[in-house]
Amino acid sequence: QLYYAVKIIFLWQEQGGGPGSGKGTQCEKIVAKYGYTHLSSGDLLRAEVASGSERGKQLQAIMQKGELVPLDTVLDMIKDAMIAKADVSKGFLIDGYPREVKQGEEFEKKIGKPCLLLYVDAKAETMVKRLLKRGETSGRSDDNEETIKKRLDLYYKATEPVIAFYEGRGIVKKVDSELAVDDVFGQVSKAIDAL
């Protein structure tokens, strides 16, 4: 119940797309303007991998294949990160979660309901191009052609029902991420200002 008082904003992306649509980029700008706490499930998982722990090794293998890690692992990490910031946070911006309906349901049982779901929409072709470019410098083991393809496929399968789930509640705001970063952010700001 600790969390019902704070705003939770999921940052979402479109079916058929997903990785590389520009979530991380927009999150940085949202943090700068609105002061929300940004939590990226991918970043939390990569931190665990970087720690060199046994669990990190298992996670690394899953992520390299472009698959989803077990729900409990991700949700526990997000919950712990939220608890650590609960006193000082104005609200949480959660990037990369939920990636399947079950994740959304479990989040609401254990933490709370989101007030906005930003759907960062770019064409599959655009996302592949951006990810390959990101891969030149990111050092991410999943930013390669083969894994990108798997991630896009999985996203398409797992995401569509999730969007319908939140659309039914009227909290989905779609932004066009084919535009330049600042223009995308203009749309994002409008959605947040309307809260």
Ligand SMILES: Nc1ncnc2c1ncn2[C@@H]1O[C@H](COP(=O)(O)OP(=O)(O)O)[C@@H](O)[C@H]1O
């Ligand atoms: N609107 C945009 N126009 C052009 N390039 C973008 C745009 N948004 C993001 N990018 C670039 O695309 C790549 C993926 O963006 P990122 O924010 O890491 O996506 P995600 O977190 O959704 O995987 C980055 O290299 C970023 O600089």
Ligand SMILES: Nc1ncnc2c1ncn2[C@H]1C[C@H](O)[C@@H](COP(=O)(O)OP(=O)(O)O)O1
């Ligand atoms: N909510 C979640 N559930 C399961 N696996 C997740 C997850 N969030 C991230 N992962 C794992 C699988 C993803 O392919 C990988 C990278 O995630 P990410 O950093 O959010 O990617 P991107 O920013 O390119 O969209 O981490």
Ligand SMILES: [Mg+2]
């Ligand atoms: Mg990202």
